[in-house]
Amino acid sequence: MSEENTGTSLEQAMIDNVQEQAAEAVEATEEVQQPQEELSAEEKEAAEKEAATKAAEAALGGGSDEAEVEGEGAGEASASADADAAAAADAEYKSRLRAFTRELKKQPGQWYIIQCYSGYENKVKTNLDMRAQTLEVEDSIFEVVVPVEQAIEKKDGKKKVVKRKLLPGYVLVRMELNDAAWSVVRDTPGVTSFVGNEGNATPVKIRDVAKFLMPNDPTVSPEASAADSEGEQVVAMPEKEAAKAYAHDFEVGEAVTILSGPLASVSATISEIDPETGKMQGLVSIFGRETPVELSPTEIERIS
Template identity: 80%
Template sequence: DPAEAESAEAPSAEEEAEVDADADYRRRLRKYTKELKELPGQWYIIQCYSGYENKVKTNLDMRAQTLEVEDSIFDVVVPIEQVIENKDGKKKLVKRKLLPGYVLVRMELNDAAWSVVRDTPGVTSFVGNEGNATPVKHRDVAKFLLPKEGAASAGEAAANAAEGEQVISMPEQEAAKKYAHDYVVGEAVTILSGPFASVSATISEIDEETGKMVGLVSIFGRETPVELSPTEIERIN
């Protein structure tokens, strides 16, 4: 029956919603990338002690003013994501550093500004080729900093900004949904969506209750854990 065949092939409302959300995310990402390109300076990544990201942001802002290089260091940001975690049967919204151990800095790279950043307490190095500070592509920065659309209240946004944190946007997913899958720890996968799209990961943990997984991703030469769901990854054949 042609009608039955057509209905079998037609995407479900849920699939269509996912496609729409992904298309909207890509559209906003393109627009935000263009906005970033119009700002002065280049984006660099600095490595710091894990857990000290916000302190490094505060220290660096203060040092830039005190040492009078604020005309070269424009922006210091700690990107975070908000995720729903299931703890003791209760859903809880938690903030998680998207790049633990790293801080993003928009700056003009000159000797004075480089020294101010490099000598900031908690900073270990610039990320780059052979130890040289290397600018990050605007599109890559946009993936980490694209603001979440209408998700945070004005109060939350102000609190996050005060801490130097920026809540990023990712295609919507039901974080607490139960996922059935047959992935195993140690398996290599490719991430399909979000800030780490097209990046390879190795599954390191699987939550048997929710089906959520943690994968290790190589970011700037260091393995960093990121949360994954079966709907956003595929096996590497």
């Protein structure tokens, strides 16, 4: 072999060696980079999942907060609407009361309260009407009223109209007070006395009388009234559903405030509770005398 061929072979071998080393270096680099690229992909995928999870949680949390805000807003709106309705009803009631009081003031005479035996209100009215005619004092005794509220009560699946006295033990009389009229009233069987200062007959404020005589229903005429077979004059009241028995935690002896009706804002003391029905009876001071009245859990509140 010539020197020239020998040099060429050595040169070619060196070139091949360098190429092989370069190829090995490239393969080594690729092997090192491959796991790094795969790890980066895994990290990227994990990061994407974590971001999606956080986004979902944020969306859910935001929706919950929005729902709470909407719920609170709806609750506040409902409470505001109830307050507005109650204020409107109170304003309407006071307006009707003022108008009804003005009408009563136009009538002759003054209103007096006579006290009688409990349960004898109807008989006192009937007897007083008859005595006023017989003893010819109709020009002084104009009107005798036993205020009664009508309600519909369901019993044995049937509706029945019941009447409740608004002033048990009392009768209202519109009259001109003079000796003859006073004597007729005072001597009527069942009457115990006039209500007044130190036993003297004292006129009652017309506004107070109006609270018991004014119909609850604005569509009912104030003059509308009826007399039953016993001579009881029924003040024209709407036939509302009688108070049902409710479960409650009121106790005997507890002091409460009446929220509606002629005795609204008056304090009462619970005297009886029916353990089976939950119905309550309370004592109310009316014209200086404790008078029993029926109480409904929905129409009273505790005195704090």
